[in-house]
Amino acid sequence: MQIKPRQHLLDIWRAVARHSFDDGKLVWEDTDGLSSVADAERLLCLLYPATEVPAFRLDQPDTTERDVLRSLERVGSRLEIPPNLITALSQFMRSHTGPDDSPTFAGGHYFRATDAQQKLTHEQYQLGVVDSYSMSVTLCLATLGFLKVYEPSTTRPEVRKALGELRDATNTRLTAAMISLLRSFTVNVFDAESEQGKRLIQVIGQERQSDRAVLQQFSRRFRPLRATIIESLSRGIQVDESIRDESQLFECGWAWGVVKDAPTITDLDIQVPGQPDGIADRLPYVYFTVIALDGIQDLFSDRTLTLxxxxxxxxxxxxxxRLRWELSQQYWSAIARFGSERWPLEDLPWQTTGLRLESEYFSLTVAAILVHDLVRRKATDDDLTRTVAIMERLADRGRVTSRMTRNDPAIELHNPGVTMPLAGSERSGGPLQWRMTDFSAQLLKRIIQLAELSRNIDAQDRLLRLGEQAFEHLWYRRIEDGEGAGLWDNARAVYPDTRVGRRLSWSITERVTECLVAARNLYEQQPIRSPELAQLARDLLSEATHLFGKEQMEASASADGSRGRAMRSIESRLDHARGLVDDRPATAFALALPVLQELDTLAQARGAAAQEV
Structure with missing residues (x-):
């Protein structure tokens, strides 16, 4: 199934508007307002494309396109949509602000009790989580950009007042989310002889070398990173002094929430209310690290900097x-590619060291960090080719591109999903878990990111075909009718044996929306240039130019005659093809062929006429 970003995004917008808006007002349901993560995801389904895709812009009403307006009829008319979105966003900000006017980042119903008999308390529902911090960064930046562009377009006093209040609330929330992300970053130092140390050595050494050799290699490879952590990390974190000992192993990344005893951030010009004490253990999670990386990169986007x-x-x-963003990418990318032969990441499924879990989902999250790192630095063809193969294997093992077998354990990846215990959450009154059900959507997102990065024709072709298969799988999982029609997720549509049928998931819906925006960016790129085809195109154009010059030497009956018109057309097409040969050699090649055929036809006609005479 071909990915059609514009058409599919409009379908999603139509479904979101139908589900979430009534006469221009945002409709709140029983679970809305409980989880800042879900509420942010719902709003981003509209706001992310509106701020990232020029054709979907809503901040300049005079330029909003007709098909966009038709898809958002329930949100309002051309002039009503921006104020109605401001109202919806203001409602979100108010709903997730505490009594002390500090922003809250409640995980809400996304938290699950480890014990099925345990009922979560209100305080547990209100715990902050990295998903919310990261999603808030993306939502706040999209909101601020939307407001900045829209503000000059309106003169209505009530709208301008609401706009100013929303901007203040959004800035406060953005700052609070960034502070929370800083305080959630952690470095976990442990001894090589500890249980965690032995597992890390086993994962990266793959039992092909002695533990001592692996430890020495780890020490050498991560010496610069260790030095950076020692010298540069101070704000919002306490790093164990034992990291200075090169015989110690370490991991870095994001915990699930603010780390216990994380220092508060005090060196700001304007203090933001509320920096709650953390309860999370100093244990980096690859999942939450990926989530944090996705949000943090929006802070450095062209749009953020330009506006x-x-x-x-x-x-x-x-x-x-940004420093933590780079450290995490470098660390986990190096861990994923550790050694000189087979990568640890290629040994599926990935085993987490701190939680003693293994799953294809964790392989995907480590691969996602590797993709981030490949985008950040200049990736080699070998890195890309091997990463593409990993994505293909994950798609197969996750039954995204292959048939589900009877009692297939892979179904657990999608429904009910992969669960992780949240280390330290027992301090809230009982241990909590976090469940991930978005394997297919995350896989598609990383496939498209890799395709956007790849400048290798074979690798990109494999990725595009894989992406189309993954997208088709996801598109079939939309809810067909009733509550949430046109949105996700109905896993039973592709996995009939799944325990749970359809249920509205803003998490998966938002991820698919991100994928379509990324696919649009992919298609906006110039196609990959083939040097071989470029040379062939030049050869064709050289011959065509020569023959055209020769044809011009012949007498013409009239400049306005059929031959004169044909010659002008040939000249125009040759000029056009020459302009394309460097960037789009295949197109130049295709344009040159009919020109050569036409020149040959003219030459044959002239020869036939000469014989008759």
Whole structure:
């Protein structure tokens, strides 16, 4: 199934508007307002394409396109949509603000009790989580950009007042989310002889070398990273002094929430209310690290920088987050590719060291960090080719591109999903879990990111075909009718044996929306240039130019005659093909062939006429 970003995004917008808006007002359901993650995901289904795709812009009503307006009829008319979105966003900000006017980042019903008999308390539902911090960064940046562009377009006093209040609330929330991300970053140092140390050595050594050799290699490879952590990390984190000992192993990344005893951020010009004490253990999760990386990269996007969306405090926080963003990518990318032969990541499924879990989902999250790192640095063809093969294997093992077998354990990846215990959550009154059900959507997202990065024709072709298969799988999982029609997720549509039928998932819906925006960016790129085809195109154009010059030497009866018109057409097409040969050699090749045929036809006609005479 071909990915058609515009058509499919409009379908999603139509479904979101039908489900979530009534006469221009955002409809709140029983679970809405309980989870800041789900509420942010729902709003991002509209706001992310509206701020990332020019054809979907809503912040300049005069330029909003007709098919976009038709898909958002329930949100309002051309002039009503922006104010109605401002109202919906303001409602979100109010719903997730505490009594002390500090932003809250409740995981809500996304949290699950480890004991099925345990009922979560209100305080547990209100715990902050990295998913919310990261999603809030993306939502707040999209909101600030939307407001900045829309503001000059309206003169209505009530709208301008609401706009100003929303901007203030959004800035406060953005700063609070960035602070929370800083305080959730952690470095876990442990001894090589500990249980966790032995598992890490086993994962990266793959039992092909002695533990001592693996430890020495780890020490050498991560010496620069260790030095950076020692010298540069201070804000919002306490790093164990034992990291200075090179015989110690370590991991870095994001815990599930604010880390216990994480220092507060005090060096800001404007203090943001509320920096709650953390309860999370100093244990990095690859899942939450990926989630954090996705949000943090929006702080450095072209749109954020061009519109100047960050204030002075936020710029300082962004620089601190960027350092952690780079450290995490470098660390996990190096772990994934550790050694000189088979990568640890190629040994599926990935085993987590701290939680003693293994799953294809964790392989996908580590691969996602590797993709982030490949985008950040100049990836080699070998890196890309091997990563593509990993994606193909994950799609197969996750039964995204292959048939489900009877009692297939792979179904657990999708429904009910992969669960992780949240280390330290027992301090809230009982241990909690986090469940991930978005394997297919995350897989598609990373496939498209890799395709956007790849400049190798074979690798990109494999990725595009894999992406189309993954998208087809996801598209079949839409809810067909009733509550949430046109949205996700109905896993039973592709996995008939699944325990749970359809249920509305803003998480998967938002991920698919992100995928379509990424696919649009992919299609906006110039196609990959083939040097071989470029040379062939030049050869064709050289011959065509020569023959055209020769044909011009012949006498013409009239400049306005059929031959004169044909010659002008040939000249125009040759000029056009020459302009394309460097960037689009295949198109230049295709344009040159009919020109050569036409020149040959003219030559034959002239020869036939000469024989008759």
């Amino acid at each position: 100047g969306l960050l204030d002075a405090d936020q710029q300082k926080l962004a620089e601190a987050l």
